[in-house]
Amino acid sequence: MKSLIWISMTLSAVLAATLVLATGPTRDLLRTSTMTTPKYSAAGYDLTPLSSDRIEELASRLSEEEARILLNKGTEPAFCGTLLDNKKEGIYLCRLCNLPLFDSNAKFTSGTGWPSFFQPFDPRHIRYKEDNAYGMKRVEIVCARCAGHLGHVFDDGPEPTGLRYCLNSASLEFVERGQELPPMARPDIRTETAYFAGGCFWGVEDRFQQVPGVIDAESGYMGGKAKNPTYKLVCSGTTQHAETVKVVYDPTKVTYEDLLERFFQFHDPTQVNRQGPDIGTQYRSAIFPADDRQRELARRFIEKMQQSERFRDRPIATTVEEPGHTFWRAEEYHQDYHAKHGGSCPIPPPPAG
Numbered sequence: 001m002k003s004l005i006w007i008s009m010t011l012s013a014v015l016a017a018t019l020v021l022a023t024g025p026t027r028d029l030l031r032t033s034t035m036t037t038p039k040y041s042a043a044g045y046d047l048t049p050l051s052s053d054r055i056e057e058l059a060s061r062l063s064e065e066e067a068r069i070l071l072n073k074g075t076e077p078a079f080c081g082t083l084l085d086n087k088k089e090g091i092y093l094c095r096l097c098n099l100p101l102f103d104s105n106a107k108f109t110s111g112t113g114w115p116s117f118f119q120p121f122d123p124r125h126i127r128y129k130e131d132n133a134y135g136m137k138r139v140e141i142v143c144a145r146c147a148g149h150l151g152h153v154f155d156d157g158p159e160p161t162g163l164r165y166c167l168n169s170a171s172l173e174f175v176e177r178g179q180e181l182p183p184m185a186r187p188d189i190r191t192e193t194a195y196f197a198g199g200c201f202w203g204v205e206d207r208f209q210q211v212p213g214v215i216d217a218e219s220g221y222m223g224g225k226a227k228n229p230t231y232k233l234v235c236s237g238t239t240q241h242a243e244t245v246k247v248v249y250d251p252t253k254v255t256y257e258d259l260l261e262r263f264f265q266f267h268d269p270t271q272v273n274r275q276g277p278d279i280g281t282q283y284r285s286a287i288f289p290a291d292d293r294q295r296e297l298a299r300r301f302i303e304k305m306q307q308s309e310r311f312r313d314r315p316i317a318t319t320v321e322e323p324g325h326t327f328w329r330a331e332e333y334h335q336d337y338h339a340k341h342g343g344s345c346p347i348p349p350p351p352a353g
């Protein structure tokens with residue numbers, strides 16, 4: 001009888017895992033494992049994979065149990081990890097290489113017995129691998145820099161992502177907010193951020209991603225009323241959000257003015273509440289400055305453009321919003337859409353002058 005129950009439980013677990021993989025956002029996360037990882041993350045960390053010599057050197061500091069989990073895909077027993085009930089504010093680093101992996105503000109009580117988070121510190125700091133061990137279809141999560149095993153990710157997490165990153169405490173090291181980060185937990189470069197709304201975010205994100213000096217582009221929503229808006233809600237037109245692309249860039253390689261030029265190259269700023277076939281306020285043309293400096297640069301740029309030959313008798317509809325709007329990251333299936341599904345368009349050369 002017991003074995004029958006066990007078989008039936010195992011079967012339902014396998015079925016559940018299979019069904020989840022077929023439809024859930026983890027499927028989109030897995031797609032990112034086939035993409036080339038940029039050198040730097042949006043948070044400014046160099047993600048070049050560590051050499052095996054360096055990993056060996058770092059691994060010499062691990063306890064036997066940590067090495068079993070991080071290097072040999074081990075799992076600690078449920079309800080036994082030291083960080084399960086940690087309620088302090090701070091950052092969770094990779095125990096092996098100290099890359100920041102999770103923030104306490106994304107931690108939640110899942111009841112599973114392992115520390116659980118609904119999103120990573122930076123989307124690029126985690127890599128995803130198909131894991132078919134033990135007759136289950138799961139998605140393994142590893143550190144993007146040292147490939148250390150962290151745990152798995154499932155589709156039964158809370159809003160806003162619906163994801164549950166299930167971690168081994170032994171794979172993590174916690175640093176309380178306000179305390180000094182160890183050297184390998186500090187960013188390698190300083191980044192800046194800009195936000196542009198210019199129609200369907202798939203294309204705008206894809207084009208900005210190709211601009212030299214841009215580290216990362218992300219699709220999301222800005223300028224509306226609701227918190228944590230979903231695509232469905234935004235499409236209803238009731239929230240007034242605009243499909244917006246967050247552009248993280250290296251200011252020593254590309255300037256905010258260069259990005260403004262590119263933005264006007266990538267969409268038609270004279271169209272009102274539409275871009276080509278896409279119609280509605282979510283497709284409006286808008287700039288969401290990160291600060292007062294960006295707002296002034298954006299205003300001056302639009303004035304200059306309006307007076308240029310290109311926009312003679314064609315009023316520019318692009319609005320420059322006040323700084324301080326929240327960027328809500330869009331659902332996983334909207335991220336890197338063209339990179340995952342094909343259909344990417346090469347960008348034109350930068351405007352002359």
Ligand SMILES: [Zn+2]
Nearest residue numbers: 094097143146
């Ligand atoms: Zn690591």
